[in-house]
Amino acid sequence: MSATSERHIVVLTGAGISKESGLDTFRDADGIWAKVRLEDVATPEAFARDPVAVHAFYNARRSRLAGGGVHPNAAHEALARLAGEWPGRVLVVTQNIDDLHEKAGSRNLVHMHGELLKVRCAACQRVFPRTSDLGVGDACGDCAATGTLRPHVVWFGEMPMEMERIYDALSACALFMSVGTSGNVYPAAGFVEHVGLSGDAHTVELNLEPSVGASLFAETVYGPATEVVPAYVDRILEQGW
């Protein structure tokens, strides 16, 4: 690794990083998709068909997150420390809709699948902070339309957020870290290949077990995020990769 300060890092995170904070993953045996069908709660068609059920799904998760009992863990904290101490830029791109990276102190952050503690008006596109339950009859605080507020999240078939910023950072990075994601959902699952096409960046997967795309990474480290992420951050701050 070159020692110049021009070496930028992109970290992709998924549900696995928040598992030890008490939040469920999606595709593990005890995960969210073992309890509800994604076709019933995480598509625009599901919301059009049964907004009450979709609101109930997100209201339960929002109320848990806003309730004050969910805290960032050592992996979130290590990534915030990396951003504070690394001489180049560090961009955290999270697929998670929780706010644990912010709570840990990460500031250069993209929520590519949206944010649970925000809602959006489908009529005027205004985004509002929200900690309380959302209902089908609620009115937009800006345009006053009713029945147009929806969770500010990205469902299947919708375009993830800030893709241009993400691809620009992937093209310019020297290290791409993928943390706690199963590699099932695109476009995030394709980021490692994008990095490989655009330069000689190092790529590393840090996960509990090999992801679908594990063979695409130059390096793999397996174990709980609260153990492997702080150790990897210590290593690259001390000696690079």
Ligand code: BJW
């Ligand atoms: C631990 C651990 C511990 C456990 N420590 N690790 C090809 C190209 C482009 C698109 C497609 C394509 N093929 C198909 C598509 C369409 C589709 C898609 O990917 N479908 C697949 C299912 C095949 N994608 C989309 O529709 C996306 N939009 C889109 O593609 O727009 C067009 C476009 C094209 C090209 C470029 C740009 C745009 C939108 C996807 C939206 C996903 N939405 C959800 C819900 C969000 C809101 C919510 O939270 O409710 O996002 S689905 C769900 O999956 C959620 C997650 O962010 C996402 C990823 O899950 P994640 O984080 O990987 O969780 P898990 O559970 O799968 O894995 C957890 C991992 O952690 C496991 O490996 C564990 O082992 C590990 N783990 N404990 C460390 N303690």
